[in-house]
C-alpha cells in the first residue's frame with residue numbers, strides 16, 4: 001500500500017496542470033440552475049473522460065415523473081436533466097464504493113463579479129483570504145470551481161492515477177456526476193438512487209469544504225404560496241382586494257412563527273459540530289428554520305394587484321416529517337385567514353429533500369477521518385449543516401454509510417460573487433479520493 005500510495009500521490013502532483021485545464025473546461029460550460037441548461041454538454045465531456053479511463057459509462061436523463069417531483073415548471077427549469085454514471089470494475093466487484101459530485105452550480109449574480117464567472121482564471125494570491133492548505137499552488141476562479149466542479153475533477157484524477165499506474169482494485173468504483181443538487185437533486189442523484197440505477201456499500205458526497213467531514217444535514221421543503229385578490233383601479237382600492245397586502249399579512253405571521261416557534265425547535269447531534277458563524281449567533285444544534293426567498297406580484301402602481309406569489313423554504317430537523325411540516329405551515333396561514341375573510345390563498349409544494357445524521361462512531365467515517373489526516377496532517381471535525389445536500393439520497397434511499405467532503409472554506413465565496421478554489425486543496429482532495437478508493441476497494 002505505502003509504495004503504491006507514494007506513486008499515486010506523485011502522479012497527482014505531476015498532473016496538477018491537466019487537472020486545472022479540465023476544471024477550466026467544465027467552468028466554461030454554464031450550468032447554473034435555474035434554468036440548469038447544458039447538462040447534456042457537460043455530461044458528454046465527462047463521459048468521454050470516464051471512457052478513456054476504462055469505465056463503463058452511461059448518461060441517464062431523468063424521466064418526466066422526476067421532473068414533476070423536482071418542481072421543474074414552478075422553478076423554470078429548462079433542458080434535459082442529464083446525469084453521468086461511470087463504473088470502474090474491480091476484480092471481484094465487492095465491495096462497491098460510490099462517489100457523487102454535482103454538475104450544476106449556484107446562480108451567477110449579474111453584478112459584483114470582479115472576474116469572469118465562466119472564465120476559470122488562475123492567480124497566485126487570493127484577496128478574500130487564504131486556504132489553510134495553500135502551499136503556493138494558486139487559486140482558480142469562476143462559478144462552480146469550489147462548488148462543485150473542482151470536486152468532479154478530483155474524483156476523476158484520483159481514478160486516473162490508479163488506472164494509469166496499473167494499480168488493481170478488487171471492488172467496483174461508481175462515480176456519478178449528477179444534476180440539480182442546488183435545487184434539491186430530485187432529478188439528479190434522487191433519480192439515480194430511487195430508480196436503483198446506483199447501488200453501493202459505501203458512499204461519499206464530494207461536495208462541501210475541506211474544513212470538516214460532513215455527517216448531518218437538515219431536510220427542507222420548498223413551498224410556493226399564492227394570494228389571490230381582485231384587480232381594480234389603484235385610486236379606488238376600496239373596490240378591489242389587494243393580493244400583496246394579503247401576502248404581507250401572511251409574511252408577518254410566518255416571520256413570527258419561525259422566530260418564536262421554529263428557532264426553539266432544536267436537535268442536538270452528539271459528536272457533530274456546527275459552523276462557528278452559527279455558534280456565534282447562538283445556534284449550536286440542528287434547528288428548524290424558515291426563509292421567505294422570493295416575492296412577486298402586481299403590474300404597476302395604479303392597479304390593485306390580484307395575484308402575489310412567493311417561494312418559502314422550510315428547514316426541517318431530523319424527526320420532522322414532511323406531512324407534519326406541511327400541516328403546520330398551512331395552519332399558520334389558516335390563522336391569518338381566521339381574521340380576514342377576504343384572504344384567498346393557495347399553497348403548492350415545489351419539492352422536498354430529507355435530512356440525515358450519520359453516526360460519528362461508524363467505523364467507515366472514522367476511517368475517512370484517518371485518510372484525511374494521512375493526506376493533510378489535519379484532524380478534521382465531524383460537522384453538520386443547516387443546509388441540505390444530495391447525501392440524503394445515499395443515506396436514506398441507498399442505505400449506505402456516507403460522509404461529505406469537498407474544496408473550499410471561508411475564503412472561497414461559495415454561492416457568492418468571485419468564487420474561487422485553492423489548487424492545493426483540489427490536489428489534496430484528489431489524494432484523499434485516491435486513498436479512499438484504494439483502502440476500500442483494494
Ligand SMILES: [Zn+2]
Nearest residue numbers: 147148207208
Ligand atoms: Zn455543492
